[in-house]
Amino acid sequence: MENALHPRPVLTARAAGLVGCRNCGRVHARGTPHCARCGSRLSSREDGSLQMVWAWLIAGLIAYIPANIYPMLLTKSLGHHAESTIVGGVFDLVDHGSYGIAAIVFTASIIIPVGKFFAIAYLAWIVGRPGRTRGHRHTRLYEVVEFIGRWSMIDVFVVAILSALVQLDFAATINPGIAAVSFALSVAFTMLSALSFDPRLIWDAEEAPQT
Amino acid sequence: MADNKAMDAAKPDDPIDADDMGDLIACPVCDALLRDVAVPVGARARCTRCHTIIAAPRERALTRIVMLASTAFVLMWAAVFFPFLELSAKGLHRESSLLDAVLAFSDGLLIPLTFAVAALIIVLPLVRLSAITYALAPMALGWHPWRHAIPAFRLAEGLRPWAMAEIFVVGVAIALVKVAGLAKLSLGPAFWALVLLVLVTALNDNFMCRMTIWKTLYTRARS
Numbered sequence: 001m002e003n004a005l006h007p008r009p010v011l012t013a014r015a016a017g018l019v020g021c022r023n024c025g026r027v028h029a030r031g032t033p034h035c036a037r038c039g040s041r042l043s044s045r046e047d048g049s050l051q052m053v054w055a056w057l058i059a060g061l062i063a064y065i066p067a068n069i070y071p072m073l074l075t076k077s078l079g080h081h082a083e084s085t086i087v088g089g090v091f092d093l094v095d096h097g098s099y100g101i102a103a104i105v106f107t108a109s110i111i112i113p114v115g116k117f118f119a120i121a122y123l124a125w126i127v128g129r130p131g132r133t134r135g136h137r138h139t140r141l142y143e144v145v146e147f148i149g150r151w152s153m154i155d156v157f158v159v160a161i162l163s164a165l166v167q168l169d170f171a172a173t174i175n176p177g178i179a180a181v182s183f184a185l186s187v188a189f190t191m192l193s194a195l196s197f198d199p200r201l202i203w204d205a206e207e208a209p210q211t
Numbered sequence: 212m213a214d215n216k217a218m219d220a221a222k223p224d225d226p227i228d229a230d231d232m233g234d235l236i237a238c239p240v241c242d243a244l245l246r247d248v249a250v251p252v253g254a255r256a257r258c259t260r261c262h263t264i265i266a267a268p269r270e271r272a273l274t275r276i277v278m279l280a281s282t283a284f285v286l287m288w289a290a291v292f293f294p295f296l297e298l299s300a301k302g303l304h305r306e307s308s309l310l311d312a313v314l315a316f317s318d319g320l321l322i323p324l325t326f327a328v329a330a331l332i333i334v335l336p337l338v339r340l341s342a343i344t345y346a347l348a349p350m351a352l353g354w355h356p357w358r359h360a361i362p363a364f365r366l367a368e369g370l371r372p373w374a375m376a377e378i379f380v381v382g383v384a385i386a387l388v389k390v391a392g393l394a395k396l397s398l399g400p401a402f403w404a405l406v407l408l409v410l411v412t413a414l415n416d417n418f419m420c421r422m423t424i425w426k427t428l429y430t431r432a433r434s
Contacts, residue, residue, distance in 0.1 A: 010260045011244045013237035018244070020237020023368065024425035025265065027235045027244065037429045039361055093389070101388045104381075139240060139261055146372075153331065153375055157312075157382030158389070160328050164311040165298050166390060172300070181324050188327075191372060203241035203261065 012203075019044045049198040053124045056193035061117060063186035071177035072159060078172070085179065086110065086155065109155045109183070112148055116190050119145045120197065127201040138202045146194045152187045156180055236422070238263060250423075266422040273427070277351040279415040280343045286408040287337055287376075294399035296383070298390070309333065309401060336374040336412075342367035343415075346428065356432045364428060368421065377409040 013020040018027045019042050021035040028035065028042060035042055071083035084092055086109045093102035119141055126132050159176045166174040236247045241261040250256045255267040269275070294306040313329045346364035349356050383405075387396055 010241075012242040013244050014242055016244055018235075018237070020239070020242060020244075022239040023365065023421075025236035025239060025247075025422055026425075027237050038365055038425050040365060098388055101385055104385060135241065135261055139263075150372055150375060151378055151381075153378050154382045154385065156324070156328070157332070157375075157379045158385050160312045160324075161296070161383055161386040162389060164307045164314070165296055165305065165386065165396075167305065176321055176324070178321070181321060184324055184327055195372065199240045200242040203243075 012200075012207075014044050014204075045198055045200060045204070049196055049201065050124055050127070052196035053120060053193050056189050056196060057117065057120050057124070060113075060186045060189035060193060063182045063189060064113060064117075065182075067179045067183035067186055070179040070182070072155070072179040072183070073162065074175040074177050076173045076175075083177065086183070105155060105158070108152055112152045113186065113190065116145055116149055116152075116194070120190065120193055123197060123202070127205045130205050133202050133205040135203050135206045139199055142194075142197065142199050142202065149187070149191050149194055152190075153184065156184045156187070236265065238265065267420045268423040269418050269420065272418045272420065272423070273347055273351040275418050276415055277344055277348045279411050279418070280340045280347075283408050283411045283415065284337070284340045284344065286404045286411065287333070287340065289404040290376075290401045290408060291333055293401035293404065295401040295405075296387075297397045297399055299395050306399065308399075309405075331373060331375040332379045335370050336376045336408075339367050339370040339374050342370070347424070350427065350431055356428055360432060361428060364424070371416075374412075376405060377412065380405055380409050 013027055017030050019030050019032060020027045021038060021040055021042055023040040024035060024038040026035055026037040030044060032042055034040065068086055070085070072086050072089060073084045075082045075084070086105075090102050090106045090110075093099075093105060123138060123142060123145075126138065159180045162174045163176050166172055234247050236245050237243070238245060238258040238261060240263045241258060243258055243260040245258060245265065248256070250266045250268055252268050252270050256265045257263065258265055291309050293308065295308050295312065296306075298305045298307075309332070313325060313333065342363045346356065346360040346367065349360070380402075383402060387398075390396060
């Protein structure tokens with residue numbers, strides 16, 4: 001289809017001295033502050049995009065640590081107290097034989113967040129290396145990260161539902177633990193990190209001469 | 212129906228002056244400068260460089276989007292106020308609504324989480340649906356858009372990643388399995404309202420071609 005080593009040069013809005021709106025696509029003369037069509041703020045490349053990405057990512061990482069150390073669920077059942085962390089909850093599910101659900105929770109609370117930390121860090125790192133990016137592959141990775149990140153919030157919702165539902169006085173009660181807060185924060189921070197990333201940087205780095 | 216055609220790339224040697232700018236668009240993903248050709252209804256136009264779908268206009272899209280958004284709006288109220296799950300164990304019975312799930316975190320340090328969950332599953336989806344309806348309903352009826360329709364639609368677009376009703380539905384399914392051994396659970400009407408809501412929202416986003424909507428909104432707001 002196309003030659004990956006010598007891609008056809010494409011005129012970008014930046015190279016033409018223009019700035020394109022990331023929301024509606026309209027182009028403007030460089031330096032226009034707001035889009036004339038949809039009113040979004042314009043910038044040829046998001047200023048400080050990478051700094052924002054790193055800052056939110058580090059905030060997300062920091063919040064993810066207490067999310068794994070402290071209990072997510074406090075269960076009281078007939079006078080018996082139990083606290084379970086995220087990983088502990090997955091093991092409980094495996095013990096009960098619900099392998100499918102264990103797999104979903106494990107994916108949503110461990111694999112997706114950790115994978116997302118690595119993927120965002122990798123993207124933010126590679127766009128600083130001119131000539132190293134592969135536009136299609138890295139854009140796809142970015143799209144996957146952006147799409148899938150919100151699904152990590154599932155565990156927080158499960159804790160909310162369980163706590164609302166299981167309030168049967170002495171028979172059984174479930175209450176949320178403090179890890180629910182840090183986990184929710186971690187997911188929100190990494191979503192902000194992914195949203196701050198400007199995918200045009202991937203394509204800029206591909207065009208840039210290799211150093 | 213879904214024939215894919217690529218948009219024309221602007222030629223590097225074409226001189227570009229201010230008059231031409233209306234005929235050009237920049238790809239939001241890779242910044243390639245493209246000729247803004249008219250895309251036939253039912254077709255999809257992709258960026259020549261990164262192959263992102265730029266425009267995919269659908270037949271009577273405005274009417275459909277507004278109808279689906281108002282349907283979703285009504286379903287949302289049903290989901291909030293009807294009982295959501297019913298649980299019975301050892302002679303005890305408990306009904307809980309979506310609001311109870313939101314208020315589960317309402318003690319001490321967990322209060323901020325109550326606001327966050329309320330925002331993610333109730334407030335933001337409702338705001339987004341209202342903003343879509345406000346911005347597009349007058350146009351679907353053939354009128355001029357109301358004032359502030361453009362900021363309203365921009366708000367709806369900005370809220371898209373943060374409206375998480377569909378994720379909540381999957382969360383409910385997991386919670387069901389988790390307490391299955393502990394008690395007998397049954398799903399209330401609000402759960403089905405929420406499931407319908409998720410389907411309607413997905414269908415709605417499918418009809419929504421942002422590039423086309425922005426152009427229509429802009430031209431009709433000025434004419």
